[in-house]
Amino acid sequence: MSAAILPLCDRAIAQARAPAAAAPASAHPRMVLATTVLASSLAFVDGAVVNVGLPAIARSFPDHALNLSWIVSGYLLPLSALLLIGGAAGDRWGHRRLLLIGVSLFLAASMLCAAAPDLRSLLAARIAQGIGAALLMPTSLAILGSSFSGEARGKAIGTWAAAGAAAGAIGPLAGGWLIDLVGWRAMFLINVPIAAGALYLGARFIDRQVATAPAPLDWGGALLVTAGLAALTWGLTLVSAVTSTHGGAGALVWAAVACGVALLAAFLWWERRRGAAAMLPFDLFAASAFAGLNLVTFLLYGALGGVLLLLPYLLIDLHGYSATEAGAALLPMPLVIALTAPLMGRLAARLGARLPLTVGPALVALGFLLALRISGAASYWSGTLPAMLLISLGMAGAVAPLTNAVLGAVGARHSGIASGFNSAVARTGGLIATALSSAILVAHGAALQAAFQVAMVVGALAAVAASACAFVWLAPGQQAGKT
Template identity: 65%
Template sequence: MSASLPPGCDCPMAATTSPAGATSNAHPHLVLATTILASSLAFIDGSVVNVGLPAIGHSLGADAAGLSWVVNAYLLPLSALLLLGGAAGDRFGRKRLLLTGIFLFALASALCVAAPSLGWLIAGRVLQGIGAALLMPNSLAILGANFSGEERGRAIGIWAAVGAAAGAIGPLLGGWLIDVVGWRTIFLINLPIAALAFYLGARYLRDKSNPARPALDLAGALLASVGLACLTWGLTVASAESHLGSAAMAAIATGIVTLLFFLRVEKRAGDNAMLPVSLFASHAFTGLNLLTFLLYGALGALLVLVPFVLIKVDGYSATAAGAALLPLPIVIALASSSAGRLAGKIGPRLPLMLGPLIVALGFLLITRIGNGSSYWTTTLPAMLVIALGMAGAVAPLTTAVLASVDADHTGVASGFNSAVARSGGLIATALLGMILASQGTELVTGFHIAGVIAALAALAASACAFFWIRPAGPSSPEE
C-alpha cells in the first residue's frame, strides 16, 4: 500500500475540478465505472507488490537495493509526474490522457509478467508509474467534471469506497496467486481490468482539448524527475551498503541541487509553473505538506516491511501476509467519513494532532512483531491502532490543504499534496536497504528500529499540526 494511498487522499482532485470543465454525458454510471476501473489499477498494484517482494527477490536474485527499486521505480514517476499528468489532461483532453495512461499501464504490466530479469521488471514498474501519473489525475478530473452537487459527492464516495475495497482485496488476492501460481500473476490481473476500462473509456467518455491553456511545464517535470531519481538512487545505495560512499554522496548532492534548481525554475514560471512557488507563502500549506511527507513516509516504509518480516521471519505464506494487512484499508474506509464530519465541526487542527499521535502508538506496537507471537496479539492490534489514527487524519488533512490556499489553486494544491504523500513513501523506502538485506535476528532488530523511527516521524507530523494550523477553521486561506 505504500505505492497507493488511502483513496480519500486523492478525492480532492475530483472535488476541485473546475465547473468550466464540466461535460454532459448520457451514461453517468458508465463514466463512474470507467474512473473506478482505471484508478483501481493503481490501487491494486500499489498494495499487492509489497506482499510479493520476498518471492520476487528469490526468483530474480534481487538484493536489497533491487527490492527497494521494485517499489520505488513505480513511486518515482508517479510522484514527479502527477501534476504534469493532470495539466496535460486539461490541455489535450482528459479522455485522451486517461486512455493513454491505461494503455501504458497495461503494456507495463505485460512487461512485468514477462520480465526475464530484475532490470526488465524495474523498467516495467517505471512505465507503470508513468501510466498511473496520467490515469490517476485524469480519472478523477473526469469524475469531477461529469457530476455536480450531491451527485458529485455520491460519485466520489462510491469511487473512494471501491478504491478502498480494491486496496484491501489486492494483498489477499495477490498473496493467494503468489502461493498458488507465482508472483508474475500479480501483474497479470491488471490486464483484464485495463482492457475493460479502456473499452468503456473509448466508447462512453466525452471530452475535448483546451489549447488555450498555458503550455506544459516540461522543464519543471524533467527537473523534478531527475532530482528525485538521483536522491532516491543515492539513498538506496547508501542504505543497502550501510555507508555513504562517494557515488551515493554524489548522487544525493546532485539530487538536492537539481531539486533546488527546480524550485528556482518554478518561481520564474509563476502561475504557469507545474508547482506555483507562491503557494508556499501560506505557512499552513507548507506545514501540512511537511506533515503529509512525514506521516505517509513512515506508513509507506512500514507497509513494505511488515509483510516482508511476516513472511521471512514468522513463516507466513504470501496469502496470510496479505490478509494480515486487511484491517488497515477497511478501518480507514469505514471511519474516515466520520472523522471528516467531526473535522468539519471542530476544525482540522485537533484531528491532525491526535491522528498522528495514535499512528505513532501503532508504530510502537509494531515492534512486537517478528518474535513468533500470535497474529491476534501483535500484528492485529498494531494494524487497528494505525488504521484508527490514519482514519482520523485522512479527511481532515485534505480539508485543511484545500483551506490553506485560495480557490484558484485548490486543484494544484490537492494534486501536490497527493504527490508529496507518495514522495514520502519513495524516500522512506529508499532507506530500507540495510533492513531488507538482513536475515533472522538482524532483520527483526532493524524492523523494530524502523518502527521506533516511524513513531518519531508521526510525532513530528503531529507537531506540524500544532504549530502550523490555526485553532479555528478560517474562512479564508491560512497565512
C-alpha cells in the same frame, strides 16, 4: 503508501477540478463512473499487491537483492514526479485521450512485468507503470469531476473513493493467493482485465473533449523534479545498503544525495522563475499553513509507506506466513479507514483540523511502538493486529482533515493544484521511505527483526514530528476546507 488511503487523499482533486454547477458532460454518467473507478483501481491494486510479492521476487533474483527496493521506487518515482504534469497534459490534450494512453501504457507495462526475464527488465516495466499511473490518475479524477454536478457529484466521488478502498483491501489478498498458487508474475496479470474494461468503457462512453489549456507544459520543471528525485532516491538507497554492510557511505554515495538535493533546489528556482506558468505555482506557499500541512503529509505518509513495505516482508520471511496470509494481515487498515474516516472528517469540520491532525499522527506513533512487539513469539492477534488497529485509527483521524485543511489553506483558484501537489507529496514520502528501507529487504533472521524494530522507532519519530508540525502550523479551531 496504502492504496486504501490514497483514494481519500486524492478525492479533493476531483472536487477541485470539477465545475461548481455544470450539467453532466456525458449521456452515460454511470458508465463514466465505472470507467474512472476501473482506471484508478489499477494504481490502487498494483500499489497494494507488489509489497506482498517482494519476498517471492527476491527469491527469483537472489543475486540482485540490494536492488529489490527499486521494484517499489521505480513505480513511485515517476508517479510522484509527473502527477502534476499528467493533470496539466489532460487539460491541454483532452482527458479522454490521456486516460486511454495512460491505461494502455499501464496495461502493456503490467504484461511486461509478468514476462520480465531479469530484474533490469522488471524495473524498466515498473517505471513504465508509474508513468501510466501519472497520466491516468489525475485525468480519471478530472473526468469524474466534470461529468457530475451537485449532489450527484458528491455521491459519485464517494462511490469512487469506496471502490478505491475496496481495491486496496482486496488487492493484497487476491495477489497473495495468486502468488502462492502460480507465482509472483501472476500478480501483475490482475491488471489486465481491469485495464481492458477501462479501455473499452472509456473509448465508448467518455466524450471527446476540446483542449482547455493552450499554455505550454512545464517540461523543464518535470525534468528537474524527476532527475532530482531519481538522484536522491538512488543516493539514499545506496546510503542504506552501504551503511548496513560496511558501516559508512563513500563519497560517491553522498555526491548522489547532494546532486539530488541540488536538482530539487534547481526545480524550485525554475518554478519560481516561470511564475503562473509553473507546474507548481509559488503562490501556493503564500499561506504558511500550506507548507506545514505538506510537511505533515510527507512525514506521516512516509512513515506509513515504510511499515506497509516492511511488515509483509517480515511476516513472510521471518514468521513463515504465506503471501495470502500476509495480504490478509493488512486487511484491518483499509477496513478501519473506510468505516471511520468519513465520521472523522465530519468531526474535524466541527472541531477544526488542528486537534485531529495532532492526535491522529500521535496515535500512529503509538501504533509503531506497539509494532515493536511483533516477533516470532507473538501471534498475529497479540502482536500484529493491535499495532495495525492503532495505526489505522490514527490514519483514519488524519486523512480527511489533512486533505480538507490543505484545500482550506489556499484560495479556490489553486485548490486543484494544491490537492494534486499534496497527493504527490504523500507518494514522495513513500518513495523516500522505500529508499531508506532497501537494506532491510535483504536481511534475514535476527538481523531482519532488529532492522524492522529500528524502522518502527524511526517511523514513530516521523509520526510524532507530523503531530508537532500540525500543532504548530494550524491555529486552534482552524476549520478544514469543505468536501
